[in-house]
Amino acid sequence: xxxxxxEREMQKGYFRNANQSVQWIPETSKPSIWKSGVAKGAIxxxxxxxxxxxxxxxxxxxxxxxxxxxxx
Numbered sequence: 001x002x003x004x005x006x007e008r009e010m011q012k013g014y015f016r017n018a019n020q021s022v023q024w025i026p027e028t029s030k031p032s033i034w035k036s037g038v039a040k041g042a043i044x045x046x047x048x049x050x051x052x053x054x055x056x057x058x059x060x061x062x063x064x065x066x067x068x069x070x071x072x
Contacts, residue, residue: 001059001068003061003063003064003066004066004068005061005064005066006061006063006064008061008063008064010059010060010061010066010068011059011060011061011062012057012058012059013057013058013059013060014046014055014056014057014058015045015046015055015056015058015069016052016053016054016055016056017053017054017055019035019053019054020032020035020036020037020054021036021038021044021045021046021048021054022044022045022046022054022055022056023038023039023042023043023044023045024042024043024045024069025039025041025042026039026041026042028041029041029042043071044071045069045071056069057069057070
């Protein structure tokens with residue numbers, strides 16, 4: 001994936017969380033108090049499996065220090 005800021009190739013990686021789904025939460029919302037919950041207005045960014053926990057693929061541009069997380 002190309003960085004939208006500098007057009008260099010981005011490095012593929014991921015976000016991972018063992019307890020709650022990886023999610024983007026609007027600044028006007030608070031995280032859910034429940035382990036399996038999703039915050040109001042949040043967008044889940046990844047998937048879950050028993051062995052890996054929750055994760056979301058992500059791309060990082062080291063030149064811009066910019067991360068993109070596609071909603072899958």
